[in-house]
Amino acid sequence: MTILKKVYTLVFLRKDNKILLGLKKRGFGVNKWNGFGGKVEPNETILEAAARELKEESCVDVKTSELQNIAHLEFTFEGDPTMMDVRVFSANVFQGEPKETEEMIPKWFELNAIPYNDMWPDDNIWFPLMLSGKLFYGIFNFKGFNTILNYNIQELESMEAFYKIHK
Numbered sequence: 001m002t003i004l005k006k007v008y009t010l011v012f013l014r015k016d017n018k019i020l021l022g023l024k025k026r027g028f029g030v031n032k033w034n035g036f037g038g039k040v041e042p043n044e045t046i047l048e049a050a051a052r053e054l055k056e057e058s059c060v061d062v063k064t065s066e067l068q069n070i071a072h073l074e075f076t077f078e079g080d081p082t083m084m085d086v087r088v089f090s091a092n093v094f095q096g097e098p099k100e101t102e103e104m105i106p107k108w109f110e111l112n113a114i115p116y117n118d119m120w121p122d123d124n125i126w127f128p129l130m131l132s133g134k135l136f137y138g139i140f141n142f143k144g145f146n147t148i149l150n151y152n153i154q155e156l157e158s159m160e161a162f163y164k165i166h167k
Contacts, residue, residue, distance in 0.1 A: 004082045009037035009050035011067065012130070013060065014092045017111050019131070022057055022104035023118075033119050035088070036104065050089050058106045059099040066093045069159045071126065071136050072166075078143045090130070121148055135159055137166075 012035040013020040021033040036057040040049040047064040054062055071088035098106035109115065111131055116124045122140045125148075129136045138153035156162050 005085045007040045008086045010035040010086050010088045011037050011050050011054045012090050018108040022106045033115050046087050057104040061095040062091045066091045074139045076141045
């Protein structure tokens with residue numbers, strides 16, 4: 001089976017001791033808390049896509065220069081030939097207040113009150129790395145959307161070095 005790779009973005013805003021998550025109102029991931037992001041459009045860089053998706057889903061502006069690439073996640077789903085290639089970003093400099101959109105309901109969470117039970121099952125594995133400021137690469141293989149068959153996650157020295165090796 002040929003694997004098709006689709007590139008997605010995922011953005012997390014941080015301020016003080018809080019992280020901004022969005023409750024998905026429709027589509028893939030409905031009723032789950034997550035970061036903000038989506039597909040990279042043709043003729044758009046990954047950073048431009050991350051900033052656009054954040055704006056569309058939360059009404060918050062971020063300059064691409066403020067987005068820090070903190071992780072690379074790959075998700076496969078048993079029986080589905082498409083791999084989700086997700087570039088994860090964090091920012092603590094942004095403009096505007098988060099507002100509800102057609103797709104997401106944004107909410108600030110204290111770092112010790114992350115709603116893991118209402119998130120993707122892989123989040124409780126890699127979120128602690130993200131929250132502690134680590135850079136990392138993870139591969140998750142799912143059966144359906146709630147069962148992780150296997151995974152591998154590794155801390156990285158730098159995202160630049162990772163991408164030089166994984167072009």
